[in-house]
Amino acid sequence: MNLIVSSIKGGVGKTTVTVGLAKAFQKSGLRVGILDLDYRSPSVHLLLASNHVELQHGPGDSLVPPVVDGIAVFSTGYIWPPDKAVMMEDDLAVEDVKQLIVPGAIAWPELDILVVDSPPTSSGIVLAALEMPGLTGVVTVTQASTLSRAAFLRTLDLFAECRIPVYAVICNQSVDENGKQRFDLSVADIEAIASESHIPVFVSIPHTDKRDSYFDNLVLKLSAVQPVVLPRKEPEDRAWKKLVELSHKLTKPT
Amino acid sequence: MEEARGALAQADKADVEKALEKQQLDEIVSCLKMLDRVQKIFIQSVSSKDLQEAAGRRCVLKMTGLRHHDIILFFLVDGAGVKVVDPYDPSVANTWIEAPIDSILRVLKGVLNGDESAFSSEWARGKARIRGKRSFHDGWVFGDTFGRLARTIARYKGRVE
Numbered sequence: 001m002n003l004i005v006s007s008i009k010g011g012v013g014k015t016t017v018t019v020g021l022a023k024a025f026q027k028s029g030l031r032v033g034i035l036d037l038d039y040r041s042p043s044v045h046l047l048l049a050s051n052h053v054e055l056q057h058g059p060g061d062s063l064v065p066p067v068v069d070g071i072a073v074f075s076t077g078y079i080w081p082p083d084k085a086v087m088m089e090d091d092l093a094v095e096d097v098k099q100l101i102v103p104g105a106i107a108w109p110e111l112d113i114l115v116v117d118s119p120p121t122s123s124g125i126v127l128a129a130l131e132m133p134g135l136t137g138v139v140t141v142t143q144a145s146t147l148s149r150a151a152f153l154r155t156l157d158l159f160a161e162c163r164i165p166v167y168a169v170i171c172n173q174s175v176d177e178n179g180k181q182r183f184d185l186s187v188a189d190i191e192a193i194a195s196e197s198h199i200p201v202f203v204s205i206p207h208t209d210k211r212d213s214y215f216d217n218l219v220l221k222l223s224a225v226q227p228v229v230l231p232r233k234e235p236e237d238r239a240w241k242k243l244v245e246l247s248h249k250l251t252k253p254t
Numbered sequence: 255m256e257e258a259r260g261a262l263a264q265a266d267k268a269d270v271e272k273a274l275e276k277q278q279l280d281e282i283v284s285c286l287k288m289l290d291r292v293q294k295i296f297i298q299s300v301s302s303k304d305l306q307e308a309a310g311r312r313c314v315l316k317m318t319g320l321r322h323h324d325i326i327l328f329f330l331v332d333g334a335g336v337k338v339v340d341p342y343d344p345s346v347a348n349t350w351i352e353a354p355i356d357s358i359l360r361v362l363k364g365v366l367n368g369d370e371s372a373f374s375s376e377w378a379r380g381k382a383r384i385r386g387k388r389s390f391h392d393g394w395v396f397g398d399t400f401g402r403l404a405r406t407i408a409r410y411k412g413r414v415e
Contacts, residue, residue: 055394055398057395057398061388061391062391063391063394079374079393079394079397080374080378081371081374081375081378084371084374084375084378084379085378085379086378086379087378087379087380088377088378088379088380088383089380089383092380092383092384092389095389095390096389096390096393099387099388099389099390099391100390105390105391
């Protein structure tokens, strides 16, 4: 099962949700991998504090993804120098992504689910990624704001047009821990769109100010552009519980 | 008067072209000298383990953008270093890396200075363009091979300095 985490808007928390989902699936006992297809600006490796890891050459000219905290991870962050802009022409980047999703190009271990982080666009790399063999559906990430709503509608249209099912909408960090609205729209506004679009799962993940909580830790550290080590102790905050809940819903046989 | 101006402009243009031609030849010579230096240091410093680890990895680098010369230089990069291949045998590799001479010079200078990401930087920036059915994989191989060269050279320099 391959899931793409997508939104054509940047900054809504796709990568955080990708890693959170992978952790949640892992907690459910699944064997999980993450493919970071944010080709030009990868950050999954930073979230997992694996930026100093080196890729290995595998059998049949494959690349071996490192296993970080039990999750196999492939990211172009292991290849690009951290201080260099990735400026190559789009056709070359898309060609690389097409090669990466060919079975055997990456020597994944036995996996139950691969979570794919995608870049904030509706063209090129994302369209190439949608051709991925074994792709079952999409989790979209958005926020309850006017700007995010516009991109959310476009994101839904993209997948409707490509006939890829959207499994879930994650309304990310749009309320605080007490349920107070953080942006100019309410979570219910976004939920209504998800409902009208017949998306089976809608989850609002609250923002939290607690320093020791899972998401706060991720967001704070990421904004400081430092490697973040995910806490070994499973955090019991609401955000984490929501993600686990989502993982159960998504992996439940229908 | 107009004709004289035109002739003058033509003469200027010819001078510029000539200067550019000379400049490009100088760059090629500089590149080859640097390549020779990289290779010499590498051969003195490479260990059998390095060679073993890099066995079977080879790519071909084609120097492009030589507008003023009808010269195409091919470099073979493998575990034993970087060398010019002439004549070029297409069967030795199926991936091409096309890079202008200034980009190749930056890579070679970087490698000499022990910069492990010298090649990956040029790749990321779109200066070294990789083409072929396994371009991503081979780009990584190239980057890894240059990285090893840089590391080996840095180790060697550390020993002799």
